[in-house]
């Protein structure tokens with residue numbers, strides 16, 4: 053085994069995926085219970101607003117602005133008392149809150165756009181999309197964890213939004229991140245791609261599945277690949293990760309070495325699953341595949357796994 057750290061690129065592959073460009077200083081060691089009111093008292097405070105899986109964006113010239121001043125957020129029905137503190141950037145504190153006004157009732161100058169479209173259409177810069185991932189994941193966790201998992205009592209926000217406290221039994225609950233393994237199974241000449249029934253016609257991607265409790269990343273990669281495609285894996289290596297706010301996952305991208313090539317597809321999970329030659333994959337990446345096959349967009353970690361294998365024989 054060789055020590056690979058000092059041979060690795062200075063900008064790791066995770067820096068190039070969608071939702072990964074967050075530059076907010078989270079100041080995790082300074083999250084007091086007064087962190088949110090203190091931040092809101094700062095006139096420079098800006099608030100990111102979401103509701104129902106959509107980001108609220110202000111039209112600003114030809115582009116979009118993702119941050120609202122406190123008064124603007126309150127005018128959109130945001131419950132600032134339930135806001136969470138994302139951290140600080142060069143302009144001041146950055147918070148996030150759930151908007152109260154429905155997307156259908158917004159003024160002309162504000163659009164509510166689903167997270168996936170925000171990143172696939174490149175509507176915001178990398179740092180804003182990264183902040184959106186942090187905000188969306190954390191607010192979704194709060195929405196889904198209002199009651200104590202131990203005693204059932206209503207819980208309260210603490211530590212700027214990084215904790216919920218149960219006043220009845222004293223339990224403390226912390227935000228969760230659900231790890232998902234996404235893996236490209238390869239040989240030196242071919243890679244394995246599959247498609248779910250819900251994919252756009254022609255799109256193929258890497259296989260993926262949740263990592264289970266008590267499982268290593270590598271074991272999950274091997275198990276999921278065997279379950280979904282009947283392919284046994286030898287070596288598994290980590291490549292990159294991606295925050296994935298649907299609702300609070302972390303995609304962990306790996307390559308796996310195929311030990312057999314006879315596919316046994318899980319018909320409930322996959323509508324199709326097959327091997328693709330390097331030339332076919334390069335054509336799919338260039339959107340020039342003769343059969344109309346294409347791969348996920350460049351913000352997706354699957355795209356980066358596929359491209360990295362295809363371009364590095």
Ligand SMILES: [Zn+2]
Nearest residue numbers: 200203218221
């Ligand atoms: Zn409790």
